[in-house]
Amino acid sequence: MTGLLSELKRFERIDLSRVACHGTACCTAVRHRVFGRLMQYANMGAALAAVPELIRWGPVRWPAHWCDLPEGDGLTGDCGVHADVAAAVLTREAVPHTRGRAVLRPAPLAPAHWRASWTEAGAGDAWIAGRVVHHEVIKVGDQWWDPSEARWFSGAGAHLSGGRVLAVREEHGSWQLDSEASATHARP
Amino acid sequence: MEEGDPASGEPTYAAGTETVVAPFGRAAKAGTVFISGMHSDTNPSPGLSVARSLRLAWPGLRIVGLDYSPESSGLHSDVLDDLVCLPTWRRAHLETWVEQMCRLLEPDDALLIPCLDLEVRLLATELGFHDKILGPSKASLDMVRKPPVDAAERLGVRVAESETDTSWHAIDRFVRRSPHGVWVKGEVYDAYRAYTAGEVLALGSVVEHTWGGGWHLERHVAGQECSIAFAALNGRLLDAVFVTKALVTVAGKTWAGEVAELDDSLRDGLADLVADARWTGGGELELIRSWHGDLTLMELNPRFPAWIHGASVCGINLPAALVAGRAASRDGLLAPGFTRVVEEIPVNPTLGITPFGWVAGGLPRPADKHPSGMSCLGQRHLVPAERAAAPEESIPAPTSTAAQTGGFEELLGPPGPEATPSRHLLLPLFAEQFQALKEQVEGLGRVLLAHSVKTCPQPAVLREAARLGMVAEAISLAELEAADRFGLAAEQGILNGPAKWWPATDRVRCWAFFADSLAELRSLHARLDSGFELEAEVVGIRAAPVHVASRFGIPLHEPEAMAEAAGLLGSLARRLGAAWGLHFHFAQSVLGASRWQRECAAALGAADPLADQMGRPPAVLDVGGGWHIDDMPYVRASLGYVLEHGPAAAREADPLLVLEPGKILTQPTVAVVTQVVVRRESRKHCDIVVDAAEGDMPEAPYQPHPVARFDGSRWVPLPPGRDRILGRSCMEHDVLGVRLDLSDVQEGDILAFGMCGAYDTSMAYDFGRGTASRELGHS
Numbered sequence: 001m002t003g004l005l006s007e008l009k010r011f012e013r014i015d016l017s018r019v020a021c022h023g024t025a026c027c028t029a030v031r032h033r034v035f036g037r038l039m040q041y042a043n044m045g046a047a048l049a050a051v052p053e054l055i056r057w058g059p060v061r062w063p064a065h066w067c068d069l070p071e072g073d074g075l076t077g078d079c080g081v082h083a084d085v086a087a088a089v090l091t092r093e094a095v096p097h098t099r100g101r102a103v104l105r106p107a108p109l110a111p112a113h114w115r116a117s118w119t120e121a122g123a124g125d126a127w128i129a130g131r132v133v134h135h136e137v138i139k140v141g142d143q144w145w146d147p148s149e150a151r152w153f154s155g156a157g158a159h160l161s162g163g164r165v166l167a168v169r170e171e172h173g174s175w176q177l178d179s180e181a182s183a184t185h186a187r188p
Numbered sequence: 189m190e191e192g193d194p195a196s197g198e199p200t201y202a203a204g205t206e207t208v209v210a211p212f213g214r215a216a217k218a219g220t221v222f223i224s225g226m227h228s229d230t231n232p233s234p235g236l237s238v239a240r241s242l243r244l245a246w247p248g249l250r251i252v253g254l255d256y257s258p259e260s261s262g263l264h265s266d267v268l269d270d271l272v273c274l275p276t277w278r279r280a281h282l283e284t285w286v287e288q289m290c291r292l293l294e295p296d297d298a299l300l301i302p303c304l305d306l307e308v309r310l311l312a313t314e315l316g317f318h319d320k321i322l323g324p325s326k327a328s329l330d331m332v333r334k335p336p337v338d339a340a341e342r343l344g345v346r347v348a349e350s351e352t353d354t355s356w357h358a359i360d361r362f363v364r365r366s367p368h369g370v371w372v373k374g375e376v377y378d379a380y381r382a383y384t385a386g387e388v389l390a391l392g393s394v395v396e397h398t399w400g401g402g403w404h405l406e407r408h409v410a411g412q413e414c415s416i417a418f419a420a421l422n423g424r425l426l427d428a429v430f431v432t433k434a435l436v437t438v439a440g441k442t443w444a445g446e447v448a449e450l451d452d453s454l455r456d457g458l459a460d461l462v463a464d465a466r467w468t469g470g471g472e473l474e475l476i477r478s479w480h481g482d483l484t485l486m487e488l489n490p491r492f493p494a495w496i497h498g499a500s501v502c503g504i505n506l507p508a509a510l511v512a513g514r515a516a517s518r519d520g521l522l523a524p525g526f527t528r529v530v531e532e533i534p535v536n537p538t539l540g541i542t543p544f545g546w547v548a549g550g551l552p553r554p555a556d557k558h559p560s561g562m563s564c565l566g567q568r569h570l571v572p573a574e575r576a577a578a579p580e581e582s583i584p585a586p587t588s589t590a591a592q593t594g595g596f597e598e599l600l601g602p603p604g605p606e607a608t609p610s611r612h613l614l615l616p617l618f619a620e621q622f623q624a625l626k627e628q629v630e631g632l633g634r635v636l637l638a639h640s641v642k643t644c645p646q647p648a649v650l651r652e653a654a655r656l657g658m659v660a661e662a663i664s665l666a667e668l669e670a671a672d673r674f675g676l677a678a679e680q681g682i683l684n685g686p687a688k689w690w691p692a693t694d695r696v697r698c699w700a701f702f703a704d705s706l707a708e709l710r711s712l713h714a715r716l717d718s719g720f721e722l723e724a725e726v727v728g729i730r731a732a733p734v735h736v737a738s739r740f741g742i743p744l745h746e747p748e749a750m751a752e753a754a755g756l757l758g759s760l761a762r763r764l765g766a767a768w769g770l771h772f773h774f775a776q777s778v779l780g781a782s783r784w785q786r787e788c789a790a791a792l793g794a795a796d797p798l799a800d801q802m803g804r805p806p807a808v809l810d811v812g813g814g815w816h817i818d819d820m821p822y823v824r825a826s827l828g829y830v831l832e833h834g835p836a837a838a839r840e841a842d843p844l845l846v847l848e849p850g851k852i853l854t855q856p857t858v859a860v861v862t863q864v865v866v867r868r869e870s871r872k873h874c875d876i877v878v879d880a881a882e883g884d885m886p887e888a889p890y891q892p893h894p895v896a897r898f899d900g901s902r903w904v905p906l907p908p909g910r911d912r913i914l915g916r917s918c919m920e921h922d923v924l925g926v927r928l929d930l931s932d933v934q935e936g937d938i939l940a941f942g943m944c945g946a947y948d949t950s951m952a953y954d955f956g957r958g959t960a961s962r963e964l965g966h967s
Contacts, residue, residue: 159540
């Protein structure tokens, strides 16, 4: 638990992601490419599910601009990009929400893959700790939304395909720990 | 890998310190078997079935399930001692995966049985020969690539007809000649059934998009689905089982099966095949057994089938044989077959339950058969393609004559000064087709050939038809009059269709007419009562198809319709002093020769009961429906089938057979010459826009047309590729050509579309030229 607490403190220092815009065509064209596609969906769940389908999960060097996302024929972005875009969709539709973060415990062999991919891309891997990883999410009402997997989840203690959710925290809020962990350990 | 000594009765790899179940005996030392592909739903991967079989053989063996997502449901099974959950292939790093797989297999007693198609291939590519992996090598896989022609030959069984040329024309032809439909098969995975060229093109795009590889077509083979599963080690066949599917799911997956031993012939052939391929691992041959008992090989999968535990519970445990390195001796089967049941199990607390995932389509996600992201593995092109993604480019164009779908350009002169788009009549092809048709019907008895006026009412064609001795088949009095004007005498003409008496007149003279409905028969009686003067030597009715939906004809297979039709037709024939006839009409180009001849024979079968009720046999049997230009060689066989299997009257009463094959005569007689006005490049392909549009060739969006480019001295056919030709109009569907190679085509170039006779000419219309319709123009 001590290890988890120290990782939580370290993750707090990671800013929630905001994709920046150069204010010129290089970025506005990509923004249009993204939101033009997302506007076609009349259903909010479908629109949010389209975010990770449109922007393939992969490494991004932060601070990132919109013009950094195109890669090959598609777009690439990490959970921070997904969260920022999903939040913009929610804002556009006037759905109250707050940005947030989660700490996941993935399957043991997974982090090595992600560290290798991020290193190859020259992107920072501060989001990957020893046994846990930092993941950006969104709070909508009393539910949490995983913008990279397009799934609702109940908060700490839930399982996502990226791993078990050990802790969640709304922006400017405090950490909520997995009940199993908080039953035996003090809250940070 | 060391093999166990069969004589000792000791398996090499099974757990030795655990209780061991006969007949595989006690293992020498503790071992771990990793098994991948653990997802289990109505389209399961084989992993859980393999794990159960090993558990059946060795209760104490350490079995570890391996997959690429916590949503892989079999990972939750308590059959497993442990699990390895790797990241989905959307998020996996190849080199890290290779390192981790090697590390998992470092212990001397560790083995991997890979059960995912693409993973098997990736392991073979990335790890090469690995003595801990019980899967086929790349060389083995190369020997059994799809379509499995070589494997079928070695086994002494048939192989399904296939087509690797995925140009539109080749697809259209293959589908038309596949009476039970076709399968669009991905290079490494997935298969979809299709019945039309349009469906094939759409499903081929789905396969390319989903799996990132090429595809081919296989003809559906009707019959009983069977499989041979086998286990082999270093080219030695260890054991095999023959399963006949008894129940299948909606997706065609096995739910129950009869289990049997292979006969000696199949076993010998299989042993030769695995020896030549130096096969290691499980495998499955998917087969169809015909009604006569012949086997056709459809596919060879490089892993155990997902039903493999069904064979194990019957006493043929192939996964255990593979791990043991030998087959267990057996005295018959423990059960004659197996069935599946659904079982609910608690989730593994380590993995938990992953919540519902939304999809962009807005619909609830169906059970995902690829939770491990295998399709992403295909899209990432980590597995080398077995064939090029666009194999059509390497396939030589089929030999063709000028009157087939290629070769029209040989008759087309250089482009002249006239404005494009322009239409060019290739009249010699009409006579060529007529001659070919005449040869087809020679020896079939009394046959009269009719020119379908609607397929080409051009005066030159009508005159040529008259010169060749044809009669006119008209669908209106206006057509009959036009035909008469250009030499096809009305009194020798045939009237068909639902509105043949239009425009209204007091007197009609023709040789024959065929009423399209009971209402038309009743109406004719009423009109005759009112003074309508009608002269015809033959009065007839059109029989509706029995098996395919049609808006035309009388459903004579329904007793009430038959009775009323016989009464009305009989009285009409007596009233006009005419003989009677029966007509069948359906587009052969839609059904293909095989289905058309069966429909025709079935519908004309009504002639016998009609004859019984009318007291005399038919004088005429009239068959029609636009035949496809490529199917000329099938005409004789199809008519022969109809005469042999149709009504007895066709053989006993010597009726005149009238053939109205429609567009097969006129389709090649026109070419449309057009100019390229825009060329649009993209990263993957290019589009060109030409000054012709669907109004100039209305069937172009729905039927493939050959295209040639004028290179300054001659017309050169465009080869197959991935590019499109778009019409000049603003209609989304105005796409005149697809899957063509336009790399040599530039703006300003002159192109020619062949096969623009028939409805491409007779139904052409002005659109996008600023012209008003006639009615508005007159006002």
